Amino acid sequence: MSDTPDSAVRTYIRHHRTAFLDDLAEWLRIPSVSAQPEHDKDVRRSAEWLSAALKETGFPVTEIWETPGAPAVFAEWPSDDPDAPVVLVYGHHDVQPAAREDGWHSDPFEPEVRDGRMYGRGAADDKGQVFFHTLGVRAHLAATGRTAPAVHLKLLVEGEEESGSPHFRELVEQRADRLAADAVIVSDTGMWDEDTPTVCTGMRGLAECEIELHGPAQDIHSGSFGGAVPNPATALARLVAELHDADGRVAVPGFYDGVAELTDTERALFAQLPFDEERWLRTAASQATAGEAGYSTLERLWARPTAEAASAAATRARAARPSSPRPRW
Numbered sequence: 001m002s003d004t005p006d007s008a009v010r011t012y013i014r015h016h017r018t019a020f021l022d023d024l025a026e027w028l029r030i031p032s033v034s035a036q037p038e039h040d041k042d043v044r045r046s047a048e049w050l051s052a053a054l055k056e057t058g059f060p061v062t063e064i065w066e067t068p069g070a071p072a073v074f075a076e077w078p079s080d081d082p083d084a085p086v087v088l089v090y091g092h093h094d095v096q097p098a099a100r101e102d103g104w105h106s107d108p109f110e111p112e113v114r115d116g117r118m119y120g121r122g123a124a125d126d127k128g129q130v131f132f133h134t135l136g137v138r139a140h141l142a143a144t145g146r147t148a149p150a151v152h153l154k155l156l157v158e159g160e161e162e163s164g165s166p167h168f169r170e171l172v173e174q175r176a177d178r179l180a181a182d183a184v185i186v187s188d189t190g191m192w193d194e195d196t197p198t199v200c201t202g203m204r205g206l207a208e209c210e211i212e213l214h215g216p217a218q219d220i221h222s223g224s225f226g227g228a229v230p231n232p233a234t235a236l237a238r239l240v241a242e243l244h245d246a247d248g249r250v251a252v253p254g255f256y257d258g259v260a261e262l263t264d265t266e267r268a269l270f271a272q273l274p275f276d277e278e279r280w281l282r283t284a285a286s287q288a289t290a291g292e293a294g295y296s297t298l299e300r301l302w303a304r305p306t307a308e309a310a311s312a313a314a315t316r317a318r319a320a321r322p323s324s325p326r327p328r329w
C-alpha cells in the first residue's frame with residue numbers, strides 16, 4: 001500500500017531528522033548577532049552558510065544581497081508549472097545577543113538537545129523556522145515525486161531584523177522585481193504548541209516616538225514655587241493617562257483607522273484554543289490582565305493595536321546592556 005502524501009512527508013522528515021538537526025546546530029553555532037559590530041564577520045558567515053545550504057537543498061538560484069549593513073540571502077526555486085503561484089518566504093538569519101549570565105543552562109552558541117528540544121540562540125528565532133523550509137521542500141518533492149516545487153518558491157532571509165531592519169525597506173524597494181510574489185509568508189512566528197498546527201495570519205507592527213518634556217532648569221522647592229510653575233512630572237503623567245480611556249481603548253485620534261475588525265469566525269477560532277490564562281500571566285510576572293473592554297486576552301494580543309508608554313531612561317538602559325532583548329511592545 002502506498003503512502004498518502006501526508007504520511008510520505010512525515011516519513012521523509014522522520015528519516016532525515018537527525019541530519020537536519022545536525023545541520024541546524026552547525027548554523028546555530030555561528031553567533032550572528034547583528035546588534036554587536038564585533039560579530040559583523042559572523043553575520044556574514046551565517047549568510048554564506050545559509051546560501052550554501054540552500055544550494056545544497058536544490059535551490060537553483062541562491063544569492064547574497066549586500067546592504068549598507070548586514071547581508072541578506074535570497075533563493076529561488078521555480079515551479080515546473082508556469083501558472084503556479086509565486087510564494088515568497090521571509091525570515092532572518094541574525095540573532096539577539098546571548099550570554100550564559102542571562103540564565104541559559106547551556107552555552108547559547110553551542111546548541112544542546114534537552115527533553116526533545118534544541119536549545120541554542122536562534123533555534124526558535126529565526127534560524128529554526130527558516131531552515132525548516134529546506135526540509136519541507138525536500139519532503140514535498142520526495143512525497144510527490146516532483147523535481148520542482150508545486151509553487152514558485154522564493155526565500156528572503158535578512159541579516160538585520162534583530163537590529164530593527166534599518167536597510168530592509170531599501171532592499172525590498174531596490175529588488176522589488178525579483179521579490180514579486182502572489183503571497184508572502186512571514187516565517188518568523190511561533191507555534192501554539194507542539195500538537196496544534198499554527199498559521200499566523202497577522203502581526204502587529206511597531207511605530208515608536210520619544211517624548212521629551214522640558215521644565216525648570218534646576219530642582220526647585222515646592223514651598224517657594226509649587227503650584228505656580230509647571231511641573232513636568234504632572235504634565236507627563238497627564239499625557240500618559242490620556243493615551244487610554246476608561247474602557248482601555250486608545251484615545252489617540254485616528255489610532256484605529258484602518259484596523260480590521262475580527263470576524264465572528266476568527267473570534268470563534270481564537271476562543272477554541274486551549275488558553276491557560278493563569279499560566280500565561282505567570283510568564284508576564286503579572287497579577288492581572290488589563291486592556292480594551294470587549295475583547296479577550298488573545299484578541300487583545302493578536303488582533304488589537306496597543307499604545308504603550310515606557311520611560312526612555314529604562315529603554316536606553318536596556319539597550320545599553322548588550323545581552324538584553326530589544327524591548328518590544
Ligand SMILES: [Zn+2]
Nearest residue numbers: 125126161188
Ligand atoms: Zn525573529
